[in-house]
Each structure stands twice: as C-alpha cells, then as structure tokens.
C-alpha cells in the first residue's frame with residue numbers, strides 16, 4: 001500500500017451486526033476507488049469475516065490477544081482474524097489497553113500471521129516505546145480528545161509533532177498515524193503536514209448521516 005492511510009474504527013457503536021459495518025465498508029471502497037486513497041476499516045469481530053469477504057477494503061481487527069491457538073476462553077487469536085480475512089490489527093487502543101508485555105505478545109502474534117500491526121498510544125513516551133517494538137504503524141491518540149469531535153490536529157498539534165519526532169529518533173522505519181476527533185479534510189491535511197502517514201478515526205464517519213460524504217470530505221485535500 002502506498003499513500004496516506006485512513007483507518008475507520010467502528011468500535012462497538014453498532015447495536016446489531018452487519019448493517020452499519022457493511023454500509024461503511026461500501027462507502028470506504030467507493031471513496032477509495034474514486035480518490036486513490038487507502039481506506040481501511042476496523043469492524044467488530046462479528047462483522048470482520050463478512051466485510052473481508054464481500055468488500056475490497058483492508059480490514060483490521062480492533063485487538064488480538066498475544067496467545068497461540070489453544071485453551072484460551074474469551075480470547076481472539078491472530079490466526080482467527082487472519083483466517084477471517086483481516087489484513088491487519090490494532091493493538092493497545094485506548095479503549096482496549098494492554099501492558100507492555102501484552103503489547104509485545106500481540107505484536108509477535110500479528111507478525112506470526114502476517115498481519116499489519118498498528119500499535120495505538122496515548123502520549124509521546126508510549127509512542128517511543130511502541131516504536132521500539134517495530135510495528136508497521138504507531139497511532140497516537142490523546143485519550144481526552146477521543147470521541148469529542150475536537151480534533152487532535154487543531155487542539156494538540158504539538159503531540160503529533162513530538163510523536164513523529166520520537167518515532168524518527170527511535171525507529172524511522174515505523175510509520176505514524178494520529179487520531180481523536182478527526183472529521184474533515186483539513187484535519188487530515190494538518191496531520192499529514194506534521195509528518196504523519198495517515199489518520200485513525202471513528203465517530204466522524206461512524207456517526208455521520210452519510211458516511212460516504214464524510215469520507216469524501218476526509219480525502220478532499222489529499
């Protein structure tokens with residue numbers, strides 16, 4: 001994949017299964033085709049297989065456990081999401097936080113299965129630690145801005161700059177995403193201008209009346 005990456009995290013917003021995820025996946029595919037942007041979706045596990053099967057978009061799990069297949073009730077393995085068609089996985093989202101040892105174990109599992117790993121972080125120090133582990137991406141999301149509609153690009157551009165700097169210092173091969181409150185093309189443009197490789201967002205698309213229009217706005221200034 002080339003160019004900036006936009007990942008839409010569907011979290012657990014849907015009350016049921018299927019409908020919302022397929023609508024957003026269809027919009028992601030449509031806007032990606034029109035614009036040439038790379039737009040991935042991170043659906044709930046219950047929707048992952050159907051999205052991967054029926055929609056030509058990169059699909060990310062929202063989390064994987066750092067275990068190998070076996071007696072682990074209530075866990076989800078890298079092997080399972082890979083087999084269901086996932087392309088990658090988020091690890092350590094602020095709403096699904098892990099210890100450093102667990103992050104490393106989940107990353108090892110992702111690597112074992114060829115899943116692209118996006119380690120989410122909440123500040124510059126954890127961004128540097130995550131970069132040291134060498135995932136494909138780290139995604140810095142200040143937790144206090146998540147879901148607020150207040151964009152990290154405008155409210156806290158400094159954390160993006162410092163995170164990009166930290167990653168370049170620790171492991172320049174790692175790419176950087178940012179997120180929290182991202183909802184417009186302007187937010188995306190600012191984030192890219194500060195040195196990131198894309199954005200991770202949720203409510204700006206998931207809660208939009210027209211997800212395709214929201215996605216078109218996001219890619220409008222690329």
Ligand SMILES: O=C(CO)COP(=O)(O)O
Pocket residue numbers: 009093141145146147148149179180181182200201202203204
């Ligand atoms: O947590 C996020 C994406 O993973 C950001 O959520 P919002 O885009 O709703 O602020």
